[in-house]
Amino acid sequence: MTGLATILGATGFVGRRLRARLTAMGWDTYAPAKGDTSLFGRDMGVVFYCAGLTADYDRRPFDTVEAHASLVNELVRAGRFEQLIYLSSTRLYDGLAAPVADEATPLVFDLLDPRRTYDLSKALGENIVLTRTEGRGAVARLANVYDWELESPGFLSQWLVEAARTRGLELASSPHVVRDYIHLEDVVSALLAMADRSVRGVVNVASGELTSNGEIANIFLQAGWRVGFSGDASPPAPPQVDIARLRALGVAPAPVKDAVRGYLQGLTA
Template structure:
């Protein structure tokens, strides 16, 4: 029987794909239901902590704190795991006034901003994972994760899903918005690598490249799609998260434009 893994949040976007990947590689995977009373009383093996709130965190601040910090604190307190991989976000760098950041950068938050409940609760989850697990914790800071499976969240995911049935796309955004995008399968490869190896501290699970909506739109246009945007704002880009540690794990994130190009070619075939 393979190694034991427990996925907290196995029903979510990342958790579902991770579950399938681990099972395909022979892991024994446990996917406890929310509120499972036995979670703290049994051996969990390698814990992948995928639980969290994204789009509705501002409307549900107390649920956000529970999902990002309270439950992982209880898992750490019980201590019945081999290692703990906690999923966080590169959006924690958004307070940095720098063009490029690495994992060792101190984070900057304004606690008076109510929308920082996401960042602060994730940072607390990171602190518990790194400092209260006896050296058995690691943090994966995810950039903007995308895919084209039904219901995949996020701006680019929705764009790709619409492309399967629409050739003329009007998008509620600006061509000048820049983000770091990483495909879901590359994220899962990174998490599996972190689960297999020794805890690696904090790892940016990102492509290491900021790409604008306009650049991606050009890939669509070259493949035969029409793309327009409703806005023209040019907000400052977020700091670019370096991906050297991810590559050191043996994971080479694919450039978003290459992945999108291949996906569109498949739709045309």
């Protein structure tokens, strides 16, 4: 499948890689600059909504709401697209007490927690896309995305990038922290599959497996690196994410431990 793709957030972590893959496949890609309102007056084809805040959302709550809900609201109001794929987050499951969460699991938020501005703004963006697009909207809930390309954001990405520079690593975290990790290439494959199949509704874009920092550290140790942690906290693990719908699209994410092991072997070759 090829055609016109509009990428909001095309200079970001996911958007940049997605645009490169779409271009290589022969798509006509349009990447409007931030603040360019002319996009609302043109046909946009398949829209990939990759815009958003991650690490600095707590420091910039109003910008977070603007990026996650206000802009997509205007885009949906304009309505000049064939399909809209909105990138959200599996963080929306963090308020659940259940051990496993799938796309149909009702979400729970603590309205008095200021850090939930991120989750609530994403949830509002999801609601607009799923209920106000006349059946043309889909949501990709992304787990913790990582890559080893220089300047890749996120805890694991920075860990991997640093490993190429030094064999002694001191990490500002705890070995007991548990997350679901998915590689950037698998995320892009999932988004392309959602576009190709004209998917509607929510798809969990995750590995479906929770992995602790300590488990990843053991792979580093076995490969000859030294790893230390500055903390020892044991926060509650998030729910395990069900990825049956993602697998039904033909996407099988690489287990993070296999990917890390292969990356380190490449560094030592």
